Amino acid sequence: MSKTWQTTKHVALAAVAVSAVALAGAAQAKERISIAVPSFLSGPAAGPFGVPSRNGAELVIESINRGKLPAPYNTKGFAGAIADPIYVDESGGNTKQVAEYRNLVQKRNVDAVIGYISSGSCAALAPVVEELKRLTIFTVCGTPRVFEEASRTYIFRTMAHATADNVAAAHYVTTKFPEVNSYTGINQNYAWGQDSWRDFNLTMQNLKPGSKASAKLQFPKIFAGQYGSEISALSLDKSDLVHSSFWDGDLESFIFQGAVRGLFKKKKVVFTVGGTASYRLGKKMPDGIILGARGPYGVLVRDRKTALNEWFIKAYKDRYGVFPSGPAYQYGQGVLAAKIAYDNAAKAAGGFPNQDQVMKALTGLKFESFSTNVDMALAGGHQAITEHVYGLSKYNADTGEPGASDVVFFKGTCVMPPDGVKSVDWIKGGMKGAKC
Amino acid sequence: MTASRDWTIPGLTIGLVVMLVAGVVLPDWLLNILNISFSRALAVLGLMVLWRTGLISFGHAFYYGLGAYTVAILGKELGVSEILVTVPAAMLVASTVGFFLGFIIRRYRDIFFAMLSLAFSMVLYGILVKTEALGSTDGFSVPTPSFLGFGAEEAADNKIVLYFVLCGIGYGAALLVHRYLQSTLGNLSTAIRDNEIRVEYLGYSVAHAIHVKYVMSAALAGLGGAILAISLSQVDPDSMVNWTISGELVFVTILSGPGSVAAPFIGSVVFELIRTYAFEWLPHAWQLIVGATLLAIIFFLPGGVWSLLARIFGRKEGER
Known part of the structure; x- marks a missing residue:
């Protein structure tokens, strides 16, 4: 008797656990968007690359959320929405990254993914991004293969390739x-x-x-x-x-x-x-x-004495105690591109834009970034030149x-x-x- | 040994039915985790057979990688994406290579067996990293698979088809291995581990028995690698052939426990879930959680996750 009860209890507990897991990642409110930011947070590339990348993204996302970027980007949020960043680790191999990308999109339901340092990650992810149809901005990875192997709809890269x-x-x-x-x-x-x-x-x-x-x-x-x-x-x-x-x-x-x-x-x-x-x-x-x-x-x-560059160097140095290196700029640039695309898309749509409208705004975009002008000129407006x-x-x-x-x-x-x-x-x- | 009833086959069948029904309602991300877990479980199943014989291979990513690259190369160079062709081809390549290497490797035991396997796998790793035509460390993508000539337009449908196929393959593989373990040759596993000389005196060739097990584990690892490649639509040496992956397979073998042919499937899902959640909650230190889990298992559950289940359901499954 008690044995049967025990077993039933275990089964019931298991059922609750499974349904809780299945429900995780429910929809979110409209005034917030979530952005996944993958970079190397562990391993030998974390110190020189991963951490500055993460910090660059963090600084720019938080400044955008508070409307504190210099003009002309001093409007609050991404088309008014506050972004919740999710920082994830890029280490563990390409197949691990493919699996984790699926988790980000299908389980944690992010609105956009902005990041990736290793060319291996990007080459492996490209077909998966197209399959899952979620806006993804590659920030640092250099391999030209990403856009040369096939034309991409959902992938953008905001810096020049290798x-x-x-x-x-x-x-x-x-x-x-x-x-x-x-x-x-x-x-x-x-x-x-x-x-x-x-x-x-x-x-x-x-x-x-x-x-x-x-x-x-x-x-x-x-x-x-x-x-x-x-x-x-x-x-x-x-x-x-x-x-x-x-x-x-x-x-x-x-x-x-x-x-x-x-x-x-x-x-x-x-x-x-x-x-x-x-x-x-x-x-x-x-x-x-x-x-x-x-x-x-x-x-x-x-x-380089532009308002945006001087702001970026000072804000970064004040916050993290060191000067921003390349990856910090490059991640910041990816986030900035997303903000501009969201804002422009909202203006064109007359309300909060959907993903297609954001991607349309990002395609072929020309904008002034922190240290340079970016022109999304190649691969049908998906690949930047600077x-x-x-x-x-x-x-x-x-x-x-x-x-x-x-x-x-x-x-x-x-x-x-x-x-x-x-x-x-x-x-x-x-x-x-x-x-x- | 035969005093208590063997629940393995009914258990596996119930498990299969539950998984097939669950496949219809589970969210996509969970299906994906199950696909990855079950692919790995196939390789772990082979390692379990070796482990029962007292042999641990630190190089089974070799066959895992062979399987994965066979599928990928067939797709890339010959445009073949039919699962019914690519997967058996991968098994064939892995087991053929395993058969020939088996002549060397069956002469070694313990640490020498482990290290020799490792050496073979690192040779393949080295070759792949230097081969620019195969994408070097970046690897390359595997084309979308078709099943019985039928290729789904929507990738999500492909995932679920693959899941059903994989459930079937997993069920079949587990049944066959179970049958094998119950056969005389299979039952020799424990005997070989305990005393090889006695086995020889019984009239069996230890070298032959180990060779058979080795080829079997190679074929299973090749099968697992092939399906992993299809499931991830990508191959690269670091995630398929490197020694860290061999280590991961051994890790999951220990985590699962040698108690039953069902153990690798359960252990592999547990491992993937731990890793996914550790990754989500502690992006800076997820490896720490994974490592701590292994320590905890070794200290508190030397029989693996399976022994915990056996304890909960009050039944002695594997009779080691």
Whole structure:
């Protein structure tokens, strides 16, 4: 008797639990929207990338909610709605991210997803986003494959893709250091590193025919951390220049280890994602390194005096105690694009817009962001182009702050392929249609 | 051993019916979690067979990945997306490779068995990471599957079709493994674990028995990987072949417990739910929750989730 009762109780409890789980994620009120913000919150990419990304998004979302952005963006909310951010972790592998994306949309019922750092995440998510039909803005991930594999309806990317990083790097090297005739590279042995080297190498061959790529390229494993033998090999290599697309903790380890071995005195080194290391390493960052920040962000736009940029730097520094690096800008930019699209869509619709109206407003949008102008010009208005910039690292001893010298800006149309052309084909074909 | 009635087959059948009926009413996100869980459970089922023999493989992501990449490559290169073709092909590839590697691996036990499996899986991982044609670390997408030539327009319908197919496959696999474990060769598992020499004196070849189990677990892992790839519509080395995934499979095996062929399915769902909620509630420290769960299981439930269920329902299922 009591045994039967026990069993019944267990079954009843289980039924309640299951229905509670099934009901979670119910609809929400209209004056609020929820925005998921995925970035690396754990693992080796969290410190240099994930946390600044999250902070950049947090700062901009909260400022929008309170109507505190500088004009012309000083209206409150996203089409008046207050946004509730949900910060989620991007680590755990691509399939984990695919599963979690489904949870965000189907279980937690978010209105938009703004984020993602790794190209792997974005490439894996692209088909799923299209399947689940939820507005998704990729903020940092660089692979051009996202829009080259298929046309996308629900995906937008608010910064230039990785082609621009390496094309701009080659432009900078050939104009600023015409004496460079040979080059080698150290890149992580995975998709990002392999693609970066390919683009840089192809562009160099275009811009400076006859220049020579080393036969001894270094492709260490990602997150290797120790680069003793690679640094020796690079030092002995006859090439004038070293190209590297290192990022995350690997970048900082490599700079530390290379600096004590005098690598940066022997060779010109270009880091396409070096900008994030500047603020983190401070005066331990050697001077004279060629730095990119995946666009006009972070330390390279430190001196750009626009109202929006000055506000962003001050608000970020006041709140988090450090200067905003590239990822902070890039996430902030993604959030800002969403706000503008919501506001414009509301104006056109004469009320709170639905998702289709927001996406229509975002397609082909041109807007002034914190540090640059963004033009959603490619992939049918889904892929942004912005200007690009490279400079030399320069520590300012007077103020005790990292900075950059010899900063050169490149037009977006100079470093990104025209609409409808695959980036590899574009570079191989001599970069036709580039307007510099 | 046969004194108490064996409830496994009726239990599994009831489970199947419940899951099929539930499939109609469950929300999409839960179906997705179940699809992922059941795919993993198939691989765990194979590991459980090895574990009963006292063998732990730290490299079964090798076969998981082989299965996944077979489906993905068939779709990408040959445009074949029929589940009835791709899934058996994946099993065939995994079990063929398992058959040949089995000749080497059946000679090793304990840590050497575990490490050798790990080594094989990392070789495949290394090859995939260096192969740009297969997307390197980014992997590539798997085309939408069709079943009996029928491909749904709406992706959501595909999910539910896949779920029903998967329930059927899971049921079939569990039944077959159960039958095998009750056969003489299957019953040798515990005997081999306890004393190989005695088994040899009984007239059975230990190497042969282990080889059979190894190929079986390879086929099951290949099957699981194939369905995971279809369910996620994406393959990449870090989520399918890396040693962390092998570790995850072992984790779920321990979490489930070796008590019954139903255990991997329950354990895998529990694992996926823990991970999903830990991820949701503690985005900065979800790994901590997952790790703490494993510790708690080892300390308090050495027989896995299954032993807890067996205790609640007052029945001794597996007779270890």
